[in-house]
Each structure stands twice: as C-alpha cells, then as structure tokens.
Amino acid sequence: MKQRIVGRKAGWLAALAVPGVLALAAPAMAAVTGTLEEGRLSVGSDLTYPPYAYLDQSQPAGFDPEFMKGLGEHLKLQTEFRDTRFANLVMGVNARRFDVVASALYVTPERARQVDFLPYLKSGASLLVRSDDDFRPQRAEDLCGKRVASIKGGSWIPRLLEVSRDYCVAQGKPAIQSREFPTSPEAAQALLAKAVDVQFENAAVARITAEKLQGRLQIASRELIYPVVIGLAVRKGNGELLDGLRQGFEAMKQDGEYQALLQRYNLAEPTAADVAQALGN
Incomplete structure (x- = not known):
C-alpha cells in the first residue's frame, strides 16, 4: 500500500501555514446540504x-x-x-x-x-532513524529507553505509552520517552539534530521523508506497525x-x-x- 509517490514536488521542510488556500472545483453532480456555507x-x-x-x-x-x-x-x-x-x-x-x-x-x-x-x-506506521546510527528498531517494543518523535496528536502515541508501561517498565526496562512536535518535518529535524533517537511516522510519510532528506534518514522497520x-x-x-x-x-x-x-x-x-x-x- 505505501511506498513510492511519483511526480510530487514540494518545499517540504519550508512548508508554512497559509490559512484559507482556495482550490476551485467544477460542478458535475447535484450539490449536497449540511455545509457551513451553501455551495x-x-x-x-x-x-x-x-x-x-x-x-x-x-x-x-x-x-x-x-x-x-x-x-x-x-x-x-x-x-x-x-x-x-x-x-x-x-x-x-x-x-x-x-x-x-x-x-x-x-x-x-x-x-x-x-x-x-x-x-x-x-x-500504517514505520520507524525512521538516522542513517549514521546503528539503531534499527522493528517494533514498538524495541523503543524502551528511547526518545521517540511523533507529530502532535498522532493516534499511535497512546499505544506507545501502553507499551512503555506494560512492556518496558513491567520488565524493568527504561520507559519510552515520547516527544511530540507540531509537524512531521519538525520531528524529522529533531531526529537529524540528535534531539531524539527515532521518529514514529506514517509509512507513506516516512518514505517521502527519507527521499527528501537524500538518505540522511532511513526506514528501519520492515513491516507496517499498527495498520x-x-x-x-x-x-x-x-x-x-x-x-x-x-x-x-x-x-x-x-x-x-x-x-x-x-x-x-x-x-x-x-x-x-x-x-x-x-x-x-
């Protein structure tokens, strides 16, 4: 399902908030109700x-x-x-x-x-790591004691905390340190800066992140995590x-x-x- 996206170029790391960007659509079907503004x-x-x-x-x-x-x-x-x-x-x-x-x-x-x-x-999700690091986690249970970057509000964060509590701490291992960032690019920058050890990211986003950063980061996990x-x-x-x-x-x-x-x-x-x-x- 995931992997290579063809023909997409964007100023990825420089993406800025631009409220109200418009994209007009041509009519082809009867309009629906329930919108805040008609049409x-x-x-x-x-x-x-x-x-x-x-x-x-x-x-x-x-x-x-x-x-x-x-x-x-x-x-x-x-x-x-x-x-x-x-x-x-x-x-x-x-x-x-x-x-x-x-x-x-x-x-x-x-x-x-x-x-x-x-x-x-x-x-699903993948685990991104620095290419110059020998850390190659495959699953959430491999993250005990690690600083894990995620986009703020990511749905996997509660599951990571459960793994931290029920697996890591329960077995006497260090807890997972969850770090949230407003955007995925900021999480990737934190990983590059060695402020975190791994980025927990949507699989398709992880792939394009690795491509945009020209091999400085790579996907460590081989299977989808939490489909x-x-x-x-x-x-x-x-x-x-x-x-x-x-x-x-x-x-x-x-x-x-x-x-x-x-x-x-x-x-x-x-x-x-x-x-x-x-x-x-």
Missing part, C-alpha cells in the same frame, strides 16, 4: 504532511487535496482548504471552523466518539453532509477516479473488516 465545502487539512497534504507553490497538493477536489466536483461544491495543525483538526470541525477533515486522520474508537467518519484509506484506517471526519450528527460525501465517494469509484488516485500514490482502500477493527467492533 462551498471547507476542508480542514494539515498542509505540512506530504504525500497526503502539503503546499506546492502555495497551493494544496497531495492525495487528500486531489481526492477532495474530485469529491467537490462530483458534489457541485467549491472546495476550500483551511490549513490547520493536526492536533486542532477534530476540535476545528466540531467548532464549525470547516465542514470536513481530510488530513490522514486515523479512525479510532476514541475519535469516533467525537466525529463521524467516512473511511477511505488504509495505511490503520484513515477517514474523512465531519461534525458529530451532520448526517446530511456525511451522506453527500458518501454519495460523491461512490461516484468517484464508479468512474475510476478513486482507483487511479490509489494507484498513483500506492495506497489502498480499507475493507469492511478493516473498518470494523479500527472502530473496535
């Missing part, structure tokens, strides 16, 4: 997270912007991206700052109690918008647009079993 679909996305969402020459790029632009076209909505740091996305959609979150947001039972999800991707389902998120109870998004998603599947995006980004669609497991069912 517009406002999308909360952390545009510092390639290959899912980032800025390329001040314009939203990556899988999520492409997917949402296509969705907007099918729904006759003008799509507007609002650059928002990851840790504030769920709060933002519930505070009605935007209609939907599209930002590699993992589906978890905890988040499903706060928002309603439309699952649309499956991913996850990614979903669009809307305000709890906003069934009108959720139904509309689902309708547009099905239209993208029918015309092959969705499958083409998956192939270009080397990603996968979650199965019903994947979704049920992600929700704890």
Whole structure:
C-alpha cells in the first residue's frame, strides 16, 4: 500500500501555514446540504504532511487535496482548504471552523466518539532513524529507553505509552520517552539534530521523508506497525453532509477516479473488516 509517490514536488521542510488556500472545483453532480456555507465545502487539512497534504507553490497538493477536489466536483461544491495543525483538526470541525477533515486522520474508537467518519484509506506506521546510527528498531517494543518523535496528536502515541508501561517498565526496562512536535518535518529535524533517537511516522510519510532528506534518514522497520484506517471526519450528527460525501465517494469509484488516485500514490482502500477493527467492533 505505501511506498513510492511519483511526480510530487514540494518545499517540504519550508512548508508554512497559509490559512484559507482556495482550490476551485467544477460542478458535475447535484450539490449536497449540511455545509457551513451553501455551495462551498471547507476542508480542514494539515498542509505540512506530504504525500497526503502539503503546499506546492502555495497551493494544496497531495492525495487528500486531489481526492477532495474530485469529491467537490462530483458534489457541485467549491472546495476550500483551511490549513490547520493536526492536533486542532477534530476540535476545528466540531467548532464549525470547516465542514470536513481530510488530513490522514486515523479512525479510532476514541475519535469516533467525537466525529463521524467516512473511511477511505488504509495505511500504517514505520520507524525512521538516522542513517549514521546503528539503531534499527522493528517494533514498538524495541523503543524502551528511547526518545521517540511523533507529530502532535498522532493516534499511535497512546499505544506507545501502553507499551512503555506494560512492556518496558513491567520488565524493568527504561520507559519510552515520547516527544511530540507540531509537524512531521519538525520531528524529522529533531531526529537529524540528535534531539531524539527515532521518529514514529506514517509509512507513506516516512518514505517521502527519507527521499527528501537524500538518505540522511532511513526506514528501519520492515513491516507496517499498527495498520490503520484513515477517514474523512465531519461534525458529530451532520448526517446530511456525511451522506453527500458518501454519495460523491461512490461516484468517484464508479468512474475510476478513486482507483487511479490509489494507484498513483500506492495506497489502498480499507475493507469492511478493516473498518470494523479500527472502530473496535
């Protein structure tokens, strides 16, 4: 599912917050209701997270912007991206700052109690290390006593803390030291600066991070850690918008647009079993 992203260039480490970046979509399907503003679909996305969402020459790029632009076209909505740091996305959609979150947001039972999800991707995590370090962790249990960098709000952080408590400390080993950063590039910079020992990162993001940094960092883990389902998120109870998004998603599947995006980004669609497991069912 993960790995190489073709034809994507971005000012990765220099990605800046640019609120209200607009991307217009051409109509192709009946408009839906449930949006904050008629005729517009406002999308909360952390545009510092390639290959899912980032800025390329001040314009939203990556899988999520492409997917949402296509969705907007099918729904006759003008799509507007609002650059928002990851840790504030769920709060933002519930505070009605935007209609939907599209930002590699993992589906978890905890988040499903706060928002309603439309699952649309499956991913997982990898461990990044410095190439000049001989530390090569393969799983979370290998991180006892290590300083671990993550993007702030990453869904794997509670699981890391559980491993720290139930595995590391329980066996008399040092605890995992979790360090959170506002963006993935900042976590990578901390790793390069030797302020942390390893970066726990989404697998696709880890791959492009290693490529952008030209081998200074590398992926140590050989298997996906904590496979996850990614979903669009809307305000709890906003069934009108959720139904509309689902309708547009099905239209993208029918015309092959969705499958083409998956192939270009080397990603996968979650199965019903994947979704049920992600929700704890």
